[in-house]
Amino acid sequence: MSQPYALTAHETVTESSTGLVKRVLVLLYGTTGYLAGMIGLLWFILAMGGLAPSGFSPLETSTLASSLLVNFGLIGLFGLQHSIMARPGFKRLLRKYMPVATERSTFLLFSGIALSLAIWAWQPLPGHLWNVENTAAIVGLYSLYALGWSYLLIATFVTNHFELMGLRQIYFFVKNKPYRKIPFTKKYMYSYSRHPMMLGLLVGMWCVPVMSYSHFVMASLLSLYVFIGIFFEERDLKAEFGETYRKYKEEIATLIPKLY
Numbered sequence: 172m173s174q175p176y177a178l179t180a181h182e183t184v185t186e187s188s189t190g191l192v193k194r195v196l197v198l199l200y201g202t203t204g205y206l207a208g209m210i211g212l213l214w215f216i217l218a219m220g221g222l223a224p225s226g227f228s229p230l231e232t233s234t235l236a237s238s239l240l241v242n243f244g245l246i247g248l249f250g251l252q253h254s255i256m257a258r259p260g261f262k263r264l265l266r267k268y269m270p271v272a273t274e275r276s277t278f279l280l281f282s283g284i285a286l287s288l289a290i291w292a293w294q295p296l297p298g299h300l301w302n303v304e305n306t307a308a309i310v311g312l313y314s315l316y317a318l319g320w321s322y323l324l325i326a327t328f329v330t331n332h333f334e335l336m337g338l339r340q341i342y343f344f345v346k347n348k349p350y351r352k353i354p355f356t357k358k359y360m361y362s363y364s365r366h367p368m369m370l371g372l373l374v375g376m377w378c379v380p381v382m383s384y385s386h387f388v389m390a391s392l393l394s395l396y397v398f399i400g401i402f403f404e405e406r407d408l409k410a411e412f413g414e415t416y417r418k419y420k421e422e423i424a425t426l427i428p429k430l431y
Contacts, residue, residue, distance in 0.1 A: 194345045197270055201341030204276030207283030208336065211290075216320050218290050219376050219386065220313070226293040226385065238294035239388070245289040246392040252285045253400065257407070272344035275337030289389075296384040303380040312380045319374030322360070326367040329359050355412050357419060363428050365405075365419070369397050370426045401425065 217223030232238040255261055256278050265274060303309055331353050333339040343350045360367040376390040408416045425431050 201276040204280035208279030211283030211286035228292040249285040300382040309380040315378035323371030
């Protein structure tokens with residue numbers, strides 16, 4: 172949920188003079204981070220729709236309480252990874268050991284690992300909150316499910332998918348070119364919703380015909396984290412874009428116009 176980094180003048184000069192071996196290693200690292208993040212996201216999307224397996228690790232809990240404790244811990248780990256790695260202090264620490272261009276790739280790499288771990292080790296819970304059997308309702312819910320995830324993906328391209336996923340930063344590093352910051356945008360869905368990716372995520376998680384209690388707990392915890400993440404992301408955006416973002420926040424809804 173964090174925003175792409177911005178290079179300082181010193182970092183631009185230093186990183187634009189790196190050698191071939193280092194640039195190749197950074198390219199491989201950035202590609203690995205992108206793939207890990209996208210694989211984790213794709214697995215999560217399919218698992219939320221009951222289209223991919225989840226909760227099949229050797230770990231088996233014996234009671235409902237222990238299952239919930241493990242599941243809460245898995246989402247807590249994911250949330251901590253997201254929150255800590257998005258903070259400026261962590262980024263400053265990372266820059267002491269790695270090129271600045273790899274910040275976003277590192278975030279995606281560990282996000283993909285944390286999300287995949289949560290899906291793999293998730294402890295199944297008995298029962299269902301709902302199980303829709305009407306054919307028209309099933310088609311309608313799966314249509315909304317597909318719409319939600321498609322909306323999220325499209326929103327990444329409206330801003331800049333490759334910047335968000337760290338590949339644009341890697342490209343500038345590998346080409347020995349100074350990084351050029353992308354301008355603030357409020358096109359398309361961003362003209363009426365400040366966080367369309369989060370809206371797509373919420374729709375995709377909840378609009379499913381079969382809502383097991385396992386799914387319900389995961390969707391509930393991640394929904395809570397969405398709103399916590401929005402709070403911290405908006406704080407970072409105000410710090411980065413200043414008055415531009417403050418005016419944007421006054422004019423545009425958080426998720427849905429006239430509702431929230």
